[in-house]
Amino acid sequence: MNYSGTHSGFTQQANMRLRNSSMDDSDGSQLFENTSGAEVGPQAGYRNQQGGPPPAGSSGHSLLTDPMSNLAMAYGSSLATQGREMMDKNLDRFIPISKLKYYFAVDTLYVGKKLGLLVFPYMHKNWEVSYQQDTPVAPRFDVNAPDLYIPSMGFITYLLVAGLALGTQNRFSPELLGVHASSALVWLVMEVLVVLLSLYLVTVNTDLTTIDLLAFSGYKYVGMIVGVVAGLLFGRTAYYLSLLWCCAAIFVFMIRSLRLKLLSEAAAEGRLVRGARNQLRMYLTMAIAAAQPIFMYWLTYHLVR
Amino acid sequence: MALTLYALIQTAVLCTNALAVLHEERFLSKLGWGVEQGVGGFGDDPGVKAQILNLIRSVRTVMRGYIIPYLCCVLLISLS
Numbered sequence: 353m354n355y356s357g358t359h360s361g362f363t364q365q366a367n368m369r370l371r372n373s374s375m376d377d378s379d380g381s382q383l384f385e386n387t388s389g390a391e392v393g394p395q396a397g398y399r400n401q402q403g404g405p406p407p408a409g410s411s412g413h414s415l416l417t418d419p420m421s422n423l424a425m426a427y428g429s430s431l432a433t434q435g436r437e438m439m440d441k442n443l444d445r446f447i448p449i450s451k452l453k454y455y456f457a458v459d460t461l462y463v464g465k466k467l468g469l470l471v472f473p474y475m476h477k478n479w480e481v482s483y484q485q486d487t488p489v490a491p492r493f494d495v496n497a498p499d500l501y502i503p504s505m506g507f508i509t510y511l512l513v514a515g516l517a518l519g520t521q522n523r524f525s526p527e528l529l530g531v532h533a534s535s536a537l538v539w540l541v542m543e544v545l546v547v548l549l550s551l552y553l554v555t556v557n558t559d560l561t562t563i564d565l566l567a568f569s570g571y572k573y574v575g576m577i578v579g580v581v582a583g584l585l586f587g588r589t590a591y592y593l594s595l596l597w598c599c600a601a602i603f604v605f606m607i608r609s610l611r612l613k614l615l616s617e618a619a620a621e622g623r624l625v626r627g628a629r630n631q632l633r634m635y636l637t638m639a640i641a642a643a644q645p646i647f648m649y650w651l652t653y654h655l656v657r
Numbered sequence: 658m659a660l661t662l663y664a665l666i667q668t669a670v671l672c673t674n675a676l677a678v679l680h681e682e683r684f685l686s687k688l689g690w691g692v693e694q695g696v697g698g699f700g701d702d703p704g705v706k707a708q709i710l711n712l713i714r715s716v717r718t719v720m721r722g723y724i725i726p727y728l729c730c731v732l733l734i735s736l737s
Binding site: 531534535537538539541542552553554555632 | 660661662664665705708709712
């Protein structure tokens with residue numbers, strides 16, 4: 353069957369047939385096939401204005417009677433709704449969409465404060481995440497809560513800035529953007545997996561979820577972007593200086609944020625607690641924090657020549 | 658630096674394969690990492706070594722349980 357014309361054309365034709373079915377039932381099909389306008393005046397004029405969906409399509413439509421086409425459309429739309437509901441329900445099992453929404457509940461003030469904190473964390477005093485009846489408060493209300501908005505935006509901006517940097521050195525080609533994207537993504541995934549593995553091995557009882565770790569690993573893109581942009585604007589010295597500053601800032605930021613989540617409470621308050629387990633946890637925190645500057649340098653040094 | 662996502666998947670499958678075919682008697686017991694040393698530390702501090710041994714043993718059990726999909730994956734990955 354030749355369904356030429358748009359979907360709206362199809363429904364228009366169906367409505368037309370509905371409206372006129374009471375009148376011209378016997379020669380309805382003849383009206384469609386014969387577009388000369390020699391039939392009953394007003395309807396023919398009406399039909400000729402409908403000439404947009406061409407007659408070749410309507411001869412195919414004449415096979416369907418009016419109630420049948422409506423029934424088919426209604427059935428099709430109900431099938432589509434059912435399919436979408438089923439897909440939503442199944443997708444929620446693999447990717448927790450409702451939990452993801454929490455990480456994107458940000459506003460401009462939070463983003464501004466968090467960016468400032470990522471570049472200058474030395475004045476901030478209170479690093480605790482505030483809770484509200486056992487669930488963490490949305491990032492909009494608490495600067496210390498991790499979010500996924502800044503990491504995802506930072507990732508995309510990093511790719512764009514990398515393309516820009518390569519373009520200024522005449523080394524750009526569109527495939528390189530894809531190569532950079534998959535490289536950075538792979539390093540991110542590997543870092544999160546390694547951190548997860550080490551957290552499992554050290555048996556830390558923490559409420560850090562995988563998405564939290566993803567958020568913390570994504571915060572380094574901000575420093576990388578600052579470094580590369582400074583390098584583009586002011587040359588290599590500026591790149592090294594700003595990268596050094598951002599590396600130190602990210603190091604302090606990670607240590608202060610993760611200390612509260614990974615270490616036991618006594619050690620987190622700053623008192624020196626002896627014991628093999630606490631020492632191991634301290635080393636783990638420092639290793640995670642030290643990995644960030646390494647990645648920041650590794651992913652950007654080839655962009656600034 | 659051109660590390661693709663596919664390379665990551667390849668690495669993961671091959672590493673899991675290495676863990677799965679690791680023979681306990683021949684290698685781990687010689688190193689003092691056999692299965693009897695792993696379950697020793699009960700209490701709230703299993704220790705890193707016990708966790709690693711647990712991990713290796715569980716990977717081996719799971720992989721040997723799902724042998725057919727596992728073999729298909731390993732074959733596909735190693736052939737490309």
